[in-house]
Amino acid sequence: MKITIPNLPQTIETILTLESSFDRRSQTIGQWVDEHRGYIRDNARMVNSHARNHDISILSIFIRDLLVRNIVGEGGQRLYDAFCETVTRKEDLKTENYRKVLTKARYRWGVPVGSAVMSAVVKYFRDDLQWNWSVYFDQAERCREENFPDDQLLRIKHIKFKVRDLALSNFNPNYAAFDLHVTRVVARIGLLAYGWDVTSDNTVEIGTNPSDNKNYLFLHKLFLRMSDLCEAKFSPVDLDRIFWHLGRSKCGATTECDTCPIQKTCLTGEKRASNKQIQRTADRRR
Numbered sequence: 144m145k146i147t148i149p150n151l152p153q154t155i156e157t158i159l160t161l162e163s164s165f166d167r168r169s170q171t172i173g174q175w176v177d178e179h180r181g182y183i184r185d186n187a188r189m190v191n192s193h194a195r196n197h198d199i200s201i202l203s204i205f206i207r208d209l210l211v212r213n214i215v216g217e218g219g220q221r222l223y224d225a226f227c228e229t230v231t232r233k234e235d236l237k238t239e240n241y242r243k244v245l246t247k248a249r250y251r252w253g254v255p256v257g258s259a260v261m262s263a264v265v266k267y268f269r270d271d272l273q274w275n276w277s278v279y280f281d282q283a284e285r286c287r288e289e290n291f292p293d294d295q296l297l298r299i300k301h302i303k304f305k306v307r308d309l310a311l312s313n314f315n316p317n318y319a320a321f322d323l324h325v326t327r328v329v330a331r332i333g334l335l336a337y338g339w340d341v342t343s344d345n346t347v348e349i350g351t352n353p354s355d356n357k358n359y360l361f362l363h364k365l366f367l368r369m370s371d372l373c374e375a376k377f378s379p380v381d382l383d384r385i386f387w388h389l390g391r392s393k394c395g396a397t398t399e400c401d402t403c404p405i406q407k408t409c410l411t412g413e414k415r416a417s418n419k420q421i422q423r424t425a426d427r428r429r
C-alpha cells in the first residue's frame with residue numbers, strides 16, 4: 144500500500160485558518176498562535192531585562208506549571224492566583240506561605256507534597272542560582288536537542304519532563320509539553336512518519352505516550368524536526384498549540400473529519416472518506 148505523508152508546511156497553513164474556541168473566546172488558530180508568541184516574548188523580555196523586581200513574577204510562572212502534575216487549566220490558574228496574592232516579595236518565600244497558597248488553591252496532591260516541591264524550586268533559583276535566570280535559560284537553550292536532561296529541576300521529586308517543559312515553554316519556544324490530546328492528532332494526521340530517523344542510536348523510541356520518558360524524548364525530537372521542516376516558521380510550541388487547537392475544534396475523542404479543512408491530506412481523514420465512498424458505491428449496487 145502506498146501512503147503519501149502530508150506536506151507539513153501546507154498542512155499547517157491550512158489548519159491556521161480554522162476557528163477554535165477556548166476560555167470563552169473564539170478566533171482562528173493562527174491568531175491563537177500569535178497571541179501565545181506575544182506571551183513568550185513578554186516573558187523573555189522580563190528575563191532579559193535582568194531587573195530584580197521581575198524575579199517573583201518569573202518564579203510564579205514556574206511554580207504554577209511545575210506543580211500541575213497532569214492537571215492543567217483551572218487548577219493551575221487557581222494556584223497561580225493564590226501564589227501571586229500571598230507571595231509579593233522575596234521575604235514572603237517561606238514554608239508557612241507555601242502552605243497557605245496550597246490550602247487556598249485546594250491543591251489536589253496535598254499540601255506537604257506541594258510545599259516540598261515549592262521549597263526545592265525556590266532553593267534552586269534563589270540559593271543555588273542567586274536569581275540568575277540567564278544561567279538557567281542559556282543552559283536550556285544549549286541543551287534543547289536533548290531536552291535538557293541535566294536540568295537540576297528534574298532532580299526534584301515529582302518534577303518530570305512534562306511539567307518542566309510546560310514551565311519552560313512560557314519562555315523558550317523550543318520546549319513544548321506534550322499531552323495525549325496533541326499526540327493523538329499528530330498520529331492521526333500521519334506526521335509521526337517524520338520522526339523515523341530523528342536519532343541514529345537506540346535511545347529514543349517512536350511512540351505517542353508522553354508519560355513514557357523514551358516516547359517523550361522522541362516527541363521532543365519530532366517537534367524540533369517538524370519545526371525545521373517548516374523552516375523554523377513555526378516553533379515546537381507553535382506546533383503544539385496548533386495541534387492542540389485542532390484537537391479541540393475537530394479532532395478530539397470523536398472526530399469531525401467531514402468538516403475538517405485537512406481531510407484530504409490527513410491519512411485518517413482520507414481513509415475514512417475513501418471508506419465512506421466504497422460503502423456508498425456498494426450500497427448503490429445492492
Ligand code: SF4
Pocket residue numbers: 328331332393394398399400401403404405406409410411412413
Ligand atoms: S481529518 Fe479527521 S482525523 Fe484528520 S485531523 Fe481532521 S478531524 Fe482529525
